[in-house]
Amino acid sequence: MDATKTPKVKKESKNKIKVEFEGQLSTWERLKLKVFSMYFLKNVVVYICRLILLIGLSYIVIYPFISKLASSIMCREDFVDATVMLISKNPTLDTYKAIIIDNRYLEALINTFVLSASTALIQMFVCCLIGYGFAKFRFRGNGLLFLFVILTMIVPHSTLHLAMFMKFRYFDVFGILNFLGGGVFESVELLDFTSVSLINSYWPFLILSATGLAFKNGLYIFMLRQFFRGVPDSLEESAYIDGAGTLRTFIQIILPISIPMLVTVFMFAFSWQWTDNYYVNVFFTTTGPYTLRDIVKVPATLDTQYAGSNMYIAAIRNTAGILIITPLIFIYCFAQKYLVQGIERSGLTAE
Amino acid sequence: MNAEANKSKKVKVNSAPKKRRRAVSLDKKKARTGYWFVLPFIIGLLIVYLPMIFQSINYSFHELRNIQGGGVELIPVGFANYQEALFSDAEYVQTLTSGIRQILFDIPAIVIFSLFMAILLNQDMAGRGLFRAIFFIPVIISTGLMSDIDAQNILQQTSGQSIDTGTGTNSVAQIVNVMDVERLFANMKVGSGLVEYVVQLVNDIFDIVNRSGVQMLIFLAGLQSISPAIYESCQIDGATGWETFWKITFPMISPMILVNAIYTIIDALTRTDNPVMQYIENVYTSVSGGNVLSSAMSWMYFLLVMVIIAVVAAVISAYVFYQRRDA
Numbered sequence: 265m266d267a268t269k270t271p272k273v274k275k276e277s278k279n280k281i282k283v284e285f286e287g288q289l290s291t292w293e294r295l296k297l298k299v300f301s302m303y304f305l306k307n308v309v310v311y312i313c314r315l316i317l318l319i320g321l322s323y324i325v326i327y328p329f330i331s332k333l334a335s336s337i338m339c340r341e342d343f344v345d346a347t348v349m350l351i352s353k354n355p356t357l358d359t360y361k362a363i364i365i366d367n368r369y370l371e372a373l374i375n376t377f378v379l380s381a382s383t384a385l386i387q388m389f390v391c392c393l394i395g396y397g398f399a400k401f402r403f404r405g406n407g408l409l410f411l412f413v414i415l416t417m418i419v420p421h422s423t424l425h426l427a428m429f430m431k432f433r434y435f436d437v438f439g440i441l442n443f444l445g446g447g448v449f450e451s452v453e454l455l456d457f458t459s460v461s462l463i464n465s466y467w468p469f470l471i472l473s474a475t476g477l478a479f480k481n482g483l484y485i486f487m488l489r490q491f492f493r494g495v496p497d498s499l500e501e502s503a504y505i506d507g508a509g510t511l512r513t514f515i516q517i518i519l520p521i522s523i524p525m526l527v528t529v530f531m532f533a534f535s536w537q538w539t540d541n542y543y544v545n546v547f548f549t550t551t552g553p554y555t556l557r558d559i560v561k562v563p564a565t566l567d568t569q570y571a572g573s574n575m576y577i578a579a580i581r582n583t584a585g586i587l588i589i590t591p592l593i594f595i596y597c598f599a600q601k602y603l604v605q606g607i608e609r610s611g612l613t614a615e
Numbered sequence: 616m617n618a619e620a621n622k623s624k625k626v627k628v629n630s631a632p633k634k635r636r637r638a639v640s641l642d643k644k645k646a647r648t649g650y651w652f653v654l655p656f657i658i659g660l661l662i663v664y665l666p667m668i669f670q671s672i673n674y675s676f677h678e679l680r681n682i683q684g685g686g687v688e689l690i691p692v693g694f695a696n697y698q699e700a701l702f703s704d705a706e707y708v709q710t711l712t713s714g715i716r717q718i719l720f721d722i723p724a725i726v727i728f729s730l731f732m733a734i735l736l737n738q739d740m741a742g743r744g745l746f747r748a749i750f751f752i753p754v755i756i757s758t759g760l761m762s763d764i765d766a767q768n769i770l771q772q773t774s775g776q777s778i779d780t781g782t783g784t785n786s787v788a789q790i791v792n793v794m795d796v797e798r799l800f801a802n803m804k805v806g807s808g809l810v811e812y813v814v815q816l817v818n819d820i821f822d823i824v825n826r827s828g829v830q831m832l833i834f835l836a837g838l839q840s841i842s843p844a845i846y847e848s849c850q851i852d853g854a855t856g857w858e859t860f861w862k863i864t865f866p867m868i869s870p871m872i873l874v875n876a877i878y879t880i881i882d883a884l885t886r887t888d889n890p891v892m893q894y895i896e897n898v899y900t901s902v903s904g905g906n907v908l909s910s911a912m913s914w915m916y917f918l919l920v921m922v923i924i925a926v927v928a929a930v931i932s933a934y935v936f937y938q939r940r941d942a
Contacts, residue, residue, distance in 0.1 A: 285941070316733060321732070322749045324824050328765070394656045401649020409653060413658055418921075420885045420893045423913040425899055426679075426906045427671035430664065475659020485656075510648045531755070539759035542887050557760060578768045585764045589756050596755055599746045 302341035329586075335575075336360065336583035343572030343579065355413055359583045368554060369587055376538060377591075378557045379466060384533035386473040387481060388526055394476050395488025396514060400500070406539060410489075417482030421542060432468040464552040469543065478534055484529045491525050492518070496615070507576045527602035535592050560584045656906035675911035678904060693925065696911035706894065706913060715919060718883045721826075722927065724816050726872060729827035733834030734864070748834075754828035762888045798913050830875045836869040838864070865934040873931045877924055884920045891916055 271285035289297070298304055328488055331350070336359055340353040341527055345353065365404055421428070462468050472478040476485060495518065503513040519526070541557045548555065559582055568576050650657070675696050679690040700707050736747055759764075816823070841864065849859045873886060887896075895916070899909040 318746050390655050393652050397649045397652025401646050403646045418881050424667050424671050426674055426910055427667040431667050476656045477659045477664050535755045541759045552813040581764050
């Protein structure tokens with residue numbers, strides 16, 4: 265290279281300069297070199313293949329929702345019309361109207377919201393406490409107790425169906441209620457009558473949440489424990505030196521840094537309670553609180569007695585499904601950022 | 616002199632535990648406060664969960680009978696419920712074996728698919744966040760009520776025409792059929808079992824994509840924990856992408872393969888749309904005396920799956936590579 269030739273420096277704008285030196289290729293030539301190389305070509309091909317694959321797979325995930333949405337705005341005649349596949353000829357909101365009014369959608373929405381939000385909040389705090397306790401304190405029996413957490417995670421809830429129902433149908437703590445009621449066992453095999461029935465109330469959900477035993481709580485405890493293990497001890501030690509107690513350290517130091525994890529757990533707890541139909545079916549009989557599971561039925565004002573009844577009923581069901589998940593989608597859009605971040609930070613991968 | 620020395624020794628021995636109790640180290644004191652944090656779980660375990668487990672096992676050895684005036688009576692019947700489930704019930708054993716086989720088939724499919732997706736979504740590209748969000752939607756939404764709605768629609772599809780929601784596995788909605796794949800594999804000398812497996816996988820793609828959300832995230836987190844310096848040195852040594860995957864990525868991620876395999880089994884076991892569980896729930900609601908029978912059935916199922924988990928964990932952990940922490 266010839267060092268004597270000094271490059272020309274042009275000032276293009278306030279913060280930008282352009283350096284030109286002799287022998288430099290023009291922009292067009294540089295572009296040509298870049299574009300017509302094998303390396304570039306390979307990258308483009310890989311990029312396109314990857315995009316097609318991802319879009320195709322995303323389509324599989326999203327298609328059921330598109331199809332549900334499409335069938336929900338079809339009118340009655342569209343289902344017997346062979347030319348209608350996905351897009352309705354006469355879009356109508358009759359199905360929505362019928363479900364919202366006849367099936368008392370709003371009442372179900374409010375009931376489910378109260379149930380989901382309260383249980384999710386309780387679960388978030390309780391699991392956080394428990395996870396922190398397991399992660400940072402080496403008390404006696406730590407390992408054994410954590411084994412029980414794993415046990416609650418792997419025993420399917422269907423296994424406990426009858427036991428769970430009986431537990432809350434005849435709710436009693438170590439026979440204390442029975443004792444207070446003055447009841448005496450008539451025979452050993454006889455279950456007591458003086459216990460309280462918590463069926464058809466929110467209490468079973470609240471009790472299970474407050475003790476970290478509700479749906480998938482083992483998973484949350486596990487996730488939070490792994491997360492807290494990654495938090496350096498020096499953070500708490502400096503708080504202790506400054507005179508903070510354990511609880512204060514937990515509230516003022518630990519909770520603020522674990523917000524992504526908390527949002528993740530809240531999101532899981534909320535949405536799994538929202539779409540839950542297992543626990544609701546166990547604890548609520550037909551006279552129980554009116555929740556979202558009850559809106560999945562054919563509204564009284566819609567006439568389904570015709571040739572396309574099968575498809576029409578399916579479409580009504582799909583519409584109810586859309587109405588059920590719409591609030592969730594909104595929440596997901598807000599929490600999604602934290603969700604991926606939270607799981608990645610949880611260190612589910614360690615151990 | 617001697618006696619005195621003995622005496623002082625004795626005193627020392629006696630006083631030692633007292634002294635230790637008085638001076639509890641800060642660490643131990645701190646460790647004890649841990650009980651307050653896990654107290655909710657301990658209470659729940661003692662009052663709700665363990666009694667429930669014992670009761671459930673207890674019920675499976677009893678017959679439950681309603682007595683007049685509201686109340687129930689337990690009559691011990693020994694292993695009758697288990698015998699009925701295994702030998703009298705026409706479908707239980709069949710459902711059980713097909714359910715177990717399904718779980719075994721699903722493990723490789725879901726683990727491989729989620730690993731593949733995680734690698735794809737780990738690369739730098741435009742719209743990565745959006746794709747990640749899309750693949751995570753099913754974890755949040757396609758559970759409980761929604762999968763119930765889908766299941767009802769599929770049930771209707773098999774009995775008559777219905778809307779195609781992309782979730783169907785009936786012959787009309789099949790993406791590929793056995794004939795096409797057989798032609799593809801015609802000269803490769805593979806057994807028909809493999810062909811059917813591949814066809815089943817392609818047709819169950821919706822199910823597989825739906826169920827691999829969490830596994831995908833676990834792999835993603837694992838991939839991000841691999842140091843980029845290792846990849847860089849591989850590149851400098853001239854390793855191709857293929858070699859890098861098998862020699863670096865795969866061993867480094869093998870602990871997560873173990874985690875995911877076990878997670879997949881547990882997830883399949885605890886799902887409510889699991890065919891065996893659905894059958895058991897059906898027995899619970901519709902068969903007389905089904906409530907105790909279903910307890911027996913589900914405990915048998917649970918034990919079988921535990922055996923599978925143990926076997927799978929043993930097999931995979933033989934091949935797992937753990938990076939030394941000090942290295």
